[in-house]
Amino acid sequence: MQAFLKGTSSQSVKAQKPSSSSSSSGGEKKQRAVPWVEKYRPKCVDEVAFQEEVVAVLKKSLEGADLPNLLFYGPPGTGKTSTILAAARELYGPELYRQRVLELNASDERGIQVVRVKVKNFAQLTVAGSRTDGKPCPPFKIIILDEADSMTNAAQAALRRTMEKESRTTRFCLICNYVSRIIEPLTSRCSKFRFKPLANDIQQERLLEICGKENLKYSKDVNGAVLFIIIHEIGLVITGIEALVKVSEGDLRKAITYLQSAARLNAEQEITEQIIIEIAGVVPPKVIETLLQTCYRGAFEKLELAVKDLIDQGYAANNVLNQLHDVIIEEKLSDKQKSVIAEKMGEVDKCLSDGADEYLQLLSLCSVIMQQAAQNT
Template sequence: MQAFLKGSSSQSVKAQKPSSASGGEKKQRAVPWVEKYRPKCVDEVAFQEEVVALPNLLFYGPPGTGKTSTILAAARELYGPELYRQRVLELNASDERGIQVIREKVKSFAQLTVAGTRTDGKPCPPFKIIILDEADSMTGAAQAALRRTMEKESRTTRFCLICNYVSRIIEPLTSRCSKFRFKPLANDIQQERLLDICSKEQLKYSKEGIEALVRVSEGDLRKAITFLQSAARLNAEREITQQSIIEIAGVVPTKLIEQLLQICYKGTFEKLEVAVKDMIDQGYAAINVLSQMHEVVMEEKLNDKQKSAIAEKMAEVDKCLADGADEYLQLLSLCSVIMQNASQSS
């Protein structure tokens, strides 16, 4: 399933204009664009028709693909602005993930019964919604306690579990939910949404800048919108260009990656040491260098045995970096393996 946040909707949030500070009026609070342009109703979230029936739900997939936005938009449309706060409990499980939270907050909220009509007289579901964001961060004991609560309170409450890794949710919970996988957003979908925001915010931009924004976000629309807002703040009077996006995203310029690999293929170890140290000294994150090198190396004219050896080393380096190892030593070790395997083909 692909979550697509529509940009053209009559109910989309209008650009906020700061009010005049004269006459004692306060300026409107600055709002992150990821919240400002979050869908407010189901019509603004496409390809999610199955969600409207609202059984217990499990949304999983990469960050920034619309999981939380989908359930919040559905809840707002079901209950309206008046009942939304009374009927919806949203918990971030990465902060509140222990068994005590399940026993106190979740259980007490789930036990309350509610009516099947809204304050404006329109019908609404006679149940509440509990949203557990980042549910894969919950402890095993908390997930086990939640299983029983979901079973007992099914008449008055629906649960929506949101996670990045469905494998970290225990089987008894997944079996009680309808599962929906959210894929990374396609480039054209991201581009359409970003262009819509640029139009509403009256931003100057280049075609290459938007393409770079889509490329560095890797299917994460939230990341793309955050980068766009950062670029707009840094380039208030100028055009948003490819270079400005690359600088904000911390992406290593392709030219530097290619130069480093050329030294691995044809240079000496002394030159390699200098090149790696220079890259680290410039402030580029080793994990970004690793990721971009992987993309380039896999396209190089190396045989399968050489690529597999390099890929295995990349996996080891990735694990070491995640564990806090020295970035310079890990990159130097990786480049040494690339140099060794490249020399075998020459």
């Protein structure tokens, strides 16, 4: 009898284990970490920030359930891909979205063969079906070609004919950073929209909104006074919101990624401007200031040591160059001196792109700055 009870008890325990593991796996699925960039991607056109002209045109198009061929261009992180994806979701709803939208990125092969086979075959498919919610469903599909400026000229030329031939059943949305790399026959067939870098206040508003939804503490500098806004009893204190906006340079995606990295790295500490600078890989302003002071007052031997120390600390020469450019513009130098330095910066930038030695290029630039500054003494 006792053996029977032991057997049944052990069997019941075994039977209970899978259920507990399944429940825990279900809990893990619910709590699975999602990148904040995807988590807070706009779900509809109205949620797109700062691009008023694009949003207005798309809303009118969505009301009539029709779209022209589109060409979105502008800096990265300004909402180009998010906007067309949100518009497609509003047009087709969750049921028909996967059937009606084909998205190709630069990670895919972007040669002429892809246009001739994959794009052409999808464009030739007829569309059928209606939305379950009763809203009008447009009689066309959407093909999204992200980073279209990386396509070869032959592939773009092949795409031109497909856009014309399949205009009844397919709309194209080309997304790129540089519209000059798209051939003229394609740009003339699309409605062009330029996406502007996001304004600082718009970025700040969106970042503070994310802080609130993620239960983070943060502090914001208002007119020289520090105003503490406590979102939750347990959270973070972020004093680097302004630093986030500055280092992202209008790229909201970059700012959100840095915010998530800072939150994960300092889960129980205050997130300061210094932490944001380190995560972003930006050269601290004090380092740039020290380098400039060495150019203005130091000897060439000290300049050599300063540049070598800068490289040894692992700072990227491109970052140093960009930040030097921003500082030199504000310096008390004549326009002629600034033009000479800017011309040298252009040469250094080209050499760095070609793989030149970072130490020699920065030393060459700093020596020109030293030479121009010496004329004021």
